[in-house]
Amino acid sequence: MLAKPLAVLAALCFFGSATLVRAHDNPTDPQIAHIAYTAGVIDIEAAKLAVEKSKTPAVVDFANGMIRDHEAVNVQALDLVKKLNVTPEDNDTSKSLTAAAATKRSELSGLDGEAFDKAYIENEVAYHKQVNGALETLLIPSAQNAELKDLLETGLKLFQGHQAHAEHVAAELK
Amino acid sequence: MAFTRSFAASFALVFCVATQAQAETIQVVIDKLVFSPASITAKVGDTIEWVNKDAFAHTATVKGSWEVMIPPKKTVAQQLDKVETVDFYCRFHPNMKGSLIVKAD
Numbered sequence: 001m002l003a004k005p006l007a008v009l010a011a012l013c014f015f016g017s018a019t020l021v022r023a024h025d026n027p028t029d030p031q032i033a034h035i036a037y038t039a040g041v042i043d044i045e046a047a048k049l050a051v052e053k054s055k056t057p058a059v060v061d062f063a064n065g066m067i068r069d070h071e072a073v074n075v076q077a078l079d080l081v082k083k084l085n086v087t088p089e090d091n092d093t094s095k096s097l098t099a100a101a102a103t104k105r106s107e108l109s110g111l112d113g114e115a116f117d118k119a120y121i122e123n124e125v126a127y128h129k130q131v132n133g134a135l136e137t138l139l140i141p142s143a144q145n146a147e148l149k150d151l152l153e154t155g156l157k158l159f160q161g162h163q164a165h166a167e168h169v170a171a172e173l174k
Numbered sequence: 175m176a177f178t179r180s181f182a183a184s185f186a187l188v189f190c191v192a193t194q195a196q197a198e199t200i201q202v203v204i205d206k207l208v209f210s211p212a213s214i215t216a217k218v219g220d221t222i223e224w225v226n227k228d229a230f231a232h233t234a235t236v237k238g239s240w241e242v243m244i245p246p247k248k249t250v251a252q253q254l255d256k257v258e259t260v261d262f263y264c265r266f267h268p269n270m271k272g273s274l275i276v277k278a279d
Contacts, residue, residue: 072229161267
Protein backbone atom coordinates (compact mmCIF):
# COMPACT_ATOMS: atom_id res chain seq x y z
CA MET A 1 0.00 0.00 0.00
CA LEU A 2 2.90 2.27 0.71
CA ALA A 3 4.07 1.47 -2.77
CA LYS A 4 1.75 4.08 -4.25
CA PRO A 5 3.02 7.38 -2.82
CA LEU A 6 6.58 6.21 -3.09
CA ALA A 7 6.02 5.17 -6.65
CA VAL A 8 4.91 8.74 -7.20
CA LEU A 9 8.18 9.88 -5.66
CA ALA A 10 10.11 7.43 -7.78
CA ALA A 11 8.26 8.56 -10.89
CA LEU A 12 8.99 12.18 -10.02
CA CYS A 13 12.61 11.29 -9.75
CA PHE A 14 12.67 9.36 -12.95
CA PHE A 15 11.11 12.19 -14.87
CA GLY A 16 13.24 14.63 -12.95
CA SER A 17 16.39 13.02 -14.19
CA ALA A 18 15.05 12.47 -17.69
CA THR A 19 13.85 15.99 -18.25
CA LEU A 20 14.69 19.42 -17.02
CA VAL A 21 13.77 19.66 -13.38
CA ARG A 22 11.43 22.49 -12.62
CA ALA A 23 11.82 24.02 -9.20
CA HIS A 24 8.34 23.05 -8.04
CA ASP A 25 8.95 19.36 -8.82
CA ASN A 26 11.33 19.05 -5.92
CA PRO A 27 10.24 19.18 -2.31
CA THR A 28 11.41 22.13 -0.25
CA ASP A 29 13.34 21.69 3.01
CA PRO A 30 10.22 22.19 5.20
CA GLN A 31 8.45 19.54 3.11
CA ILE A 32 11.42 17.16 3.22
CA ALA A 33 11.56 17.51 7.00
CA HIS A 34 7.85 16.69 7.18
CA ILE A 35 8.16 13.67 4.87
CA ALA A 36 11.16 12.27 6.77
CA TYR A 37 9.51 12.77 10.15
CA THR A 38 6.23 11.24 8.93
CA ALA A 39 8.04 8.22 7.47
CA GLY A 40 9.70 7.71 10.86
CA VAL A 41 6.47 7.99 12.82
CA ILE A 42 4.83 5.43 10.52
CA ASP A 43 7.59 2.92 11.15
CA ILE A 44 7.49 3.53 14.93
CA GLU A 45 3.72 2.93 14.98
CA ALA A 46 4.07 -0.29 12.98
CA ALA A 47 6.84 -1.43 15.33
CA LYS A 48 4.71 -0.75 18.40
CA LEU A 49 1.98 -2.91 16.89
CA ALA A 50 4.53 -5.68 16.29
CA VAL A 51 5.85 -5.51 19.87
CA GLU A 52 2.25 -5.85 21.05
CA LYS A 53 1.23 -8.67 18.71
CA SER A 54 4.27 -10.77 17.90
CA LYS A 55 5.62 -13.58 20.07
CA THR A 56 8.66 -14.24 17.89
CA PRO A 57 11.84 -12.93 19.58
CA ALA A 58 13.56 -12.04 16.28
CA VAL A 59 10.53 -9.98 15.20
CA VAL A 60 10.12 -8.27 18.58
CA ASP A 61 13.86 -7.45 18.72
CA PHE A 62 13.70 -6.00 15.23
CA ALA A 63 10.62 -3.93 16.12
CA ASN A 64 12.24 -2.61 19.31
CA GLY A 65 15.26 -1.59 17.22
CA MET A 66 12.96 0.33 14.86
CA ILE A 67 11.36 2.19 17.78
CA ARG A 68 14.77 3.00 19.31
CA ASP A 69 16.42 4.21 16.09
CA HIS A 70 13.52 6.02 14.45
CA GLU A 71 12.65 7.83 17.68
CA ALA A 72 16.29 8.92 17.95
CA VAL A 73 16.30 10.20 14.36
CA ASN A 74 13.03 12.03 14.85
CA VAL A 75 14.31 13.73 18.01
CA GLN A 76 17.30 14.89 15.96
CA ALA A 77 15.01 16.05 13.17
CA LEU A 78 12.87 18.06 15.60
CA ASP A 79 15.97 19.58 17.21
CA LEU A 80 17.24 20.54 13.78
CA VAL A 81 14.05 22.19 12.53
CA LYS A 82 13.88 24.12 15.80
CA LYS A 83 17.49 25.23 15.43
CA LEU A 84 16.96 26.25 11.81
CA ASN A 85 13.67 27.88 12.68
CA VAL A 86 11.92 25.86 10.02
CA THR A 87 8.30 24.75 10.31
CA PRO A 88 7.80 21.31 8.75
CA GLU A 89 5.20 21.67 6.04
CA ASP A 90 2.53 19.07 5.36
CA ASN A 91 2.38 18.02 1.74
CA ASP A 92 0.81 15.46 -0.58
CA THR A 93 3.59 12.92 -0.13
CA SER A 94 3.26 13.02 3.67
CA LYS A 95 -0.50 12.77 3.35
CA SER A 96 -0.43 9.76 1.06
CA LEU A 97 2.22 8.08 3.23
CA THR A 98 -0.05 8.50 6.26
CA ALA A 99 -3.12 7.26 4.40
CA ALA A 100 -1.30 4.20 3.06
CA ALA A 101 0.08 3.45 6.52
CA ALA A 102 -3.43 3.53 8.00
CA THR A 103 -4.59 0.96 5.44
CA LYS A 104 -1.56 -1.24 6.12
CA ARG A 105 -2.13 -0.95 9.84
CA SER A 106 -5.70 -2.18 9.65
CA GLU A 107 -4.53 -5.05 7.44
CA LEU A 108 -1.81 -6.02 9.97
CA SER A 109 -4.20 -5.63 12.91
CA GLY A 110 -6.38 -8.38 11.46
CA LEU A 111 -3.51 -10.88 11.35
CA ASP A 112 -2.02 -13.02 14.11
CA GLY A 113 0.86 -15.37 14.77
CA GLU A 114 3.02 -16.39 11.82
CA ALA A 115 0.82 -14.57 9.33
CA PHE A 116 1.33 -11.31 11.23
CA ASP A 117 5.10 -11.82 11.56
CA LYS A 118 5.46 -12.52 7.87
CA ALA A 119 3.29 -9.60 6.73
CA TYR A 120 4.96 -7.16 9.14
CA ILE A 121 8.52 -8.08 8.20
CA GLU A 122 7.80 -8.20 4.49
CA ASN A 123 6.27 -4.75 4.71
CA GLU A 124 9.31 -3.53 6.63
CA VAL A 125 11.60 -4.78 3.85
CA ALA A 126 9.47 -3.10 1.17
CA TYR A 127 8.95 0.09 3.18
CA HIS A 128 12.63 0.61 3.96
CA LYS A 129 13.54 -0.18 0.37
CA GLN A 130 11.12 2.47 -0.89
CA VAL A 131 12.03 5.09 1.69
CA ASN A 132 15.74 4.52 1.02
CA GLY A 133 15.14 4.87 -2.70
CA ALA A 134 13.27 8.14 -2.15
CA LEU A 135 16.00 9.43 0.18
CA GLU A 136 18.74 8.55 -2.24
CA THR A 137 17.20 9.84 -5.43
CA LEU A 138 14.93 12.67 -4.36
CA LEU A 139 15.04 13.86 -0.76
CA ILE A 140 18.83 14.06 -0.26
CA PRO A 141 19.52 15.65 -3.67
CA SER A 142 16.68 18.16 -3.10
CA ALA A 143 17.71 19.19 0.43
CA GLN A 144 19.20 22.67 0.44
CA ASN A 145 20.36 23.00 4.03
CA ALA A 146 23.66 21.20 4.69
CA GLU A 147 22.65 20.01 8.17
CA LEU A 148 19.36 18.61 6.89
CA LYS A 149 21.21 16.86 4.07
CA ASP A 150 23.67 15.45 6.58
CA LEU A 151 20.89 14.12 8.82
CA LEU A 152 19.16 12.53 5.83
CA GLU A 153 22.44 10.91 4.76
CA THR A 154 22.99 9.43 8.22
CA GLY A 155 19.35 8.34 8.17
CA LEU A 156 19.88 6.60 4.83
CA LYS A 157 22.85 4.69 6.19
CA LEU A 158 20.86 3.70 9.25
CA PHE A 159 17.80 2.64 7.25
CA GLN A 160 19.91 0.63 4.80
CA GLY A 161 21.02 -1.30 7.88
CA HIS A 162 17.36 -1.71 8.88
CA GLN A 163 16.53 -3.02 5.43
CA ALA A 164 19.34 -5.60 5.65
CA HIS A 165 18.16 -6.55 9.14
CA ALA A 166 14.54 -6.91 7.95
CA GLU A 167 15.67 -9.06 5.01
CA HIS A 168 17.62 -11.24 7.43
CA VAL A 169 14.59 -11.70 9.71
CA ALA A 170 12.35 -12.35 6.68
CA ALA A 171 14.72 -15.11 5.54
CA GLU A 172 14.67 -16.62 9.05
CA LEU A 173 10.87 -16.72 9.06
CA LYS A 174 10.74 -18.71 5.82
CA MET B 175 56.90 -1.16 62.49
CA ALA B 176 55.05 1.96 61.50
CA PHE B 177 57.93 2.90 59.24
CA THR B 178 57.99 -0.50 57.58
CA ARG B 179 54.28 -0.42 57.03
CA SER B 180 54.30 3.02 55.51
CA PHE B 181 57.29 2.11 53.40
CA ALA B 182 55.46 -0.94 52.14
CA ALA B 183 52.46 1.21 51.40
CA SER B 184 54.56 3.72 49.45
CA PHE B 185 56.25 0.92 47.60
CA ALA B 186 52.90 -0.57 46.69
CA LEU B 187 51.69 2.85 45.55
CA VAL B 188 54.75 3.46 43.41
CA PHE B 189 54.51 -0.02 41.97
CA CYS B 190 50.86 0.51 41.21
CA VAL B 191 51.46 3.88 39.52
CA ALA B 192 54.33 2.38 37.54
CA THR B 193 52.10 -0.43 36.30
CA GLN B 194 49.28 1.96 35.39
CA ALA B 195 51.64 4.23 33.52
CA GLN B 196 52.30 1.45 31.05
CA ALA B 197 48.64 0.86 30.35
CA GLU B 198 47.21 2.92 27.55
CA THR B 199 43.80 4.29 26.76
CA ILE B 200 42.66 3.73 23.22
CA GLN B 201 39.78 5.75 21.88
CA VAL B 202 37.42 4.15 19.42
CA VAL B 203 35.04 6.74 18.00
CA ILE B 204 31.65 5.76 16.63
CA ASP B 205 30.38 8.36 14.20
CA LYS B 206 27.66 7.88 11.60
CA LEU B 207 27.52 4.14 12.18
CA VAL B 208 31.24 3.49 11.76
CA PHE B 209 33.82 2.29 14.31
CA SER B 210 37.04 4.22 13.91
CA PRO B 211 39.60 2.73 14.01
CA ALA B 212 37.92 -0.50 13.04
CA SER B 213 41.06 -2.55 13.68
CA ILE B 214 42.34 -2.22 17.23
CA THR B 215 45.54 -3.67 18.66
CA ALA B 216 45.99 -3.42 22.42
CA LYS B 217 47.48 -5.23 25.37
CA VAL B 218 46.09 -6.67 28.57
CA GLY B 219 45.53 -3.84 31.05
CA ASP B 220 44.79 -1.22 28.38
CA THR B 221 41.46 0.53 28.36
CA ILE B 222 39.25 1.10 25.34
CA GLU B 223 37.15 4.22 25.46
CA TRP B 224 34.15 3.73 23.21
CA VAL B 225 33.05 7.24 22.21
CA ASN B 226 29.58 7.26 20.68
CA LYS B 227 28.99 10.48 18.74
CA ASP B 228 25.77 9.20 17.21
CA ALA B 229 22.29 9.91 18.50
CA PHE B 230 21.61 6.15 18.39
CA ALA B 231 22.54 3.49 20.92
CA HIS B 232 25.26 1.09 19.81
CA THR B 233 26.98 -1.97 21.21
CA ALA B 234 30.40 -3.52 20.79
CA THR B 235 29.53 -7.19 20.85
CA VAL B 236 31.64 -10.31 20.50
CA LYS B 237 29.31 -13.17 19.65
CA GLY B 238 29.12 -15.67 22.50
CA SER B 239 31.49 -13.61 24.63
CA TRP B 240 31.26 -10.02 25.87
CA GLU B 241 29.18 -6.96 25.06
CA VAL B 242 29.59 -3.28 25.87
CA MET B 243 26.50 -1.06 25.66
CA ILE B 244 27.31 2.41 24.38
CA PRO B 245 24.38 4.81 24.84
CA PRO B 246 23.89 7.75 22.45
CA LYS B 247 26.37 10.62 22.92
CA LYS B 248 28.18 8.74 25.72
CA THR B 249 31.65 7.37 26.33
CA VAL B 250 32.08 3.97 27.94
CA ALA B 251 35.41 2.63 29.22
CA GLN B 252 36.28 -1.04 28.99
CA GLN B 253 39.43 -2.49 30.56
CA LEU B 254 40.94 -5.33 28.60
CA ASP B 255 41.66 -8.22 30.93
CA LYS B 256 42.54 -11.13 28.67
CA VAL B 257 44.53 -12.05 25.62
CA GLU B 258 42.20 -12.53 22.67
CA THR B 259 41.73 -11.95 18.96
CA VAL B 260 38.09 -11.29 18.19
CA ASP B 261 35.71 -9.69 15.71
CA PHE B 262 33.13 -7.38 17.18
CA TYR B 263 30.02 -5.77 15.77
CA CYS B 264 27.09 -3.63 16.83
CA ARG B 265 24.17 -5.88 17.74
CA PHE B 266 21.70 -3.12 16.85
CA HIS B 267 23.35 -2.30 13.52
CA PRO B 268 25.11 -5.47 12.36
CA ASN B 269 26.68 -3.66 9.40
CA MET B 270 29.03 -1.99 11.89
CA LYS B 271 32.06 -4.21 12.36
CA GLY B 272 35.57 -4.20 13.78
CA SER B 273 38.36 -6.41 15.06
CA LEU B 274 40.35 -6.41 18.27
CA ILE B 275 43.68 -8.02 19.09
CA VAL B 276 44.63 -8.03 22.77
CA LYS B 277 48.23 -9.11 23.38
CA ALA B 278 49.89 -10.11 26.65
CA ASP B 279 51.31 -7.21 28.66
